[in-house]
Amino acid sequence: MGEVRIGKFILAKAVRLATLLVFLCILTFTLLELSPIDPVTAYVGADPAVGAEQRERIAEHWGLDKPPVERFCSWFSSMARGDWGTSMIYRRPVPEVIGSKFLTSLALMLTAWILSGVLGFWLGIVAGTHEGRMADRLIRLAANVLNSTPAFWIGMLLIMVFAVGLGWLPAALSVPIGVAEAEVTLAERIRHLILPALALSITGIPGICLHTREKTCEIMHSDYVLFARARGEDLHSIVRRHVCRNVMLPALTLQFLSFSELFGGSVFVEQVFSYPGMGQAAVQAGLRGDAPLLMGIVIISLLFVFSGNLIADLLYRIIDPRMKEGGYE
């Protein structure tokens, strides 16, 4: 019985992912087709040594002279086989470029994700248990202002204060300049990660904080908290026994649902800190018309967001005992 339901669930998700991916491929291809950027010019750059004849040969080599539908089919089948083409900027296969960039970005995103989750959750609980009082007002004000603050500007502020003003931390890049890749110590890497991760996590805090606050307020007004108070439990034990347990799951779910904002935010943060990850690669690919790389990044970003949504979905279905009773759907 249960296995059939799980099977159905997996099948439904797989079909959904497949339709999203196919449609995304069609959309990306169409958009890049509409783009005024000429792939041959983007490839050879402003090199005057490349004549018109050579350009034609390159176009022919890539099959650019064929009709769009035919080109889409051949492109799509090679994508499906795992051949994602060669990045024009890095002159390496796209999966290779994305692979190394993704790991760099993942370190940044994961740190920021955990940091914003923990801080946001804690601030939300503090605000919710002090509803209407000074702490609550200040936290809400800060969260609302941060909600209206662009990620890149937060990054610039951090550079101004911690890198330029105080000189505590490096302002840019993920490794020190002039040091060979292999000789970079872990401590140096971490030092370069702090500011970008802080900037990215600050943008993630308001969402989780305000959500946790709402839930906490709701719980604090509930009958079981009233009863706990009547039994003589202090605030600390109420928070530990009743609030945390009830707020944890929705907060965690929300945190997984925020993968889209996390990825989007990392683009800006990486750009500000010249942090060589996926986000910066996406910007470079976009500005310089590197179509294969941009397409690869678009697809990876969809997979990233999809996996976040899937985990959120599973969390509810597997961890929450109430959902277990009700079964799937």
Next chain:
Amino acid sequence: MNSKTRSAFWNLSGVRARAIACVTLFSLLFIALLVTGSRIGEEDLLVSLDNTFQAPGLGHLFGTDWVGRDMLLRTIKGMSISMQVGLISTVLSAVIAVFLGVMAPVFGGAADHLAAWLIDFVMSVPHTILIILISLACGGGLRGVITGVVCTHWTSLTRVIRAEVLQLKSAEYIHIAGKLGRGRWYIATRHMLPAILPQLAVGAVLLFPHAILHEASITFLGFGLPAHEPAIGVILSESMKYLTVGKWWLALFPGISLVLVTVMVEAIGKNLEKLVSPHAAHL
């Protein structure tokens, strides 16, 4: 207005009176900034190489940039350009949201499924990446950034309107109109649209902060407005170059202005919401 409500209005003690005052004040500020900014021309921003990089002071409240232009004037002009872009994007997104949000449930079936799927699709890719892609397809510039922002921002409002219309669909007066032989188009435009107008207004105002922030961010990355159109994103991206040499005012004040305008519009939206659905104000 009798004397009692008038006095209540002026002493701003009631929730509604305060909400009205807040909306009026901030809207006036918004319009003032928009108009002032658009009246600043090239002739006000003359290059004067004698006072480059002046720190903020009495002469130049926001300091001056690398060719001696007054940063306060540049910021106001930049904000007004960004606000115009934000306004256009917001209106276009709202139009799409109304169309899809009303039509999908009214026609039901395949149309509704399609709309729901489209919303899911747009939300399944990070907005930034999608805007970069769309702006690239449009060849960058103003058109690119507006198309990108519009294509990614219609979803949340569409959801709100669709939910509202789904509720309306089971209302008696809609059923009666249907039984009286009114067509779907007539019902959608004459009965549904007026009923959702308040939510639409609030939703559109609350959409603006997202639109202007995304516009500024995308322009900052270099995809949006070109460098000769000094929107706030362009100003901030230029100030990046002087950040590490300690010219903090180039980035600080324009950024604060952007945040303030965004917070202001957010406040307008939230207060409008209080006025439109009074029960929400007492939660």
